[in-house]
Amino acid sequence: MVAPVPLYQAKAEFFRMLGHPVRIRVLELLQDGPMPVRDLLAQIEVERSNLSQQLAVLRRSGIVTATREGDTVVYALAGGDVADLMRAARRILTELLAGQQDLLAELQEADRDAVAKSA
Amino acid sequence: MVAPVPLYQAKAEFFRMLGHPVRIRVLELLQDGPMPVRDLLAQIEVERSNLSQQLAVLRRSGIVTATREGDTVVYALAGGDVADLMRAARRILTELLAGQQDLLAELQEADRDAVAKSA
DNA sequence: TAGCAACATGAAGAATTCTTCAATTCTACA
DNA sequence: TGTAGAATTGAAGAATTCTTCATGTTGCTA
Numbered sequence: 001m002v003a004p005v006p007l008y009q010a011k012a013e014f015f016r017m018l019g020h021p022v023r024i025r026v027l028e029l030l031q032d033g034p035m036p037v038r039d040l041l042a043q044i045e046v047e048r049s050n051l052s053q054q055l056a057v058l059r060r061s062g063i064v065t066a067t068r069e070g071d072t073v074v075y076a077l078a079g080g081d082v083a084d085l086m087r088a089a090r091r092i093l094t095e096l097l098a099g100q101q102d103l104l105a106e107l108q109e110a111d112r113d114a115v116a117k118s119a
Numbered sequence: 120m121v122a123p124v125p126l127y128q129a130k131a132e133f134f135r136m137l138g139h140p141v142r143i144r145v146l147e148l149l150q151d152g153p154m155p156v157r158d159l160l161a162q163i164e165v166e167r168s169n170l171s172q173q174l175a176v177l178r179r180s181g182i183v184t185a186t187r188e189g190d191t192v193v194y195a196l197a198g199g200d201v202a203d204l205m206r207a208a209r210r211i212l213t214e215l216l217a218g219q220q221d222l223l224a225e226l227q228e229a230d231r232d233a234v235a236k237s238a
Numbered sequence: 239t240a241g242c243a244a245c246a247t248g249a250a251g252a253a254t255t256c257t258t259c260a261a262t263t264c265t266a267c268a
Numbered sequence: 269t270g271t272a273g274a275a276t277t278g279a280a281g282a283a284t285t286c287t288t289c290a291t292g293t294t295g296c297t298a
Contacts, residue, residue, distance in 0.1 A: 012140040019135030021128045062215045079214045088204040095198045096181045
């Protein structure tokens, strides 16, 4: 049996879905729990409709869910331990960036903050 | 202090770097140890110069190193536990794909094989 | 040194992805 | 019903990324 979509392509698509600053920030914010678009908008510096576009990408991939609550729409992580993924990525990034002082400093700062959540 | 390159942008770039089927396969293959381009080429269905282009992307990001050994060039993971990252990604993918039978089956098959290595 | 094999690089067109703007849906509430 | 706020959608041009082809470089071996 030949897979209709090769596994390594599904993986690539998954990572590509993560490959946008706004989408990363959304996922990070949602790790603290569900959050309405309004709040995401307040914390991420981006235009409303651009945020909507990025949220649509995340929704299509299935990594987040959206539910309407009256006036507002609340987003949440669909499942899966996104925090784990971010942690693993940060470990690698830390090594890759050794030598690039500024980013490294930020990463370490984030590490200190990352007790229950992971930035 | 304002970072010259925001952290979330570095993260996004990192994931974007992973967002290509050939690059994923290279990283997976290299988890079993360093490997010359010739062997990568034998296992990944892609044209030689396309592979070179993708290897260049990986090299620029710093996630792999290349060393010349006489005739051939040998690639290796630069460090960092790439396997961890892949594992975390697979965990999430498994959930996202629940319902998409074919891919799910492949993922589970891969899980079974993944004793010391992670596909 | 000539020739060949292994890789890398440069560049151009094709394909994707981003950003932004205008238009739309849905809800609340006066 | 009419208006306003919250969020999404559609579409178009800009910007990136991919693929491919031609050319370059390096090292082996005759």
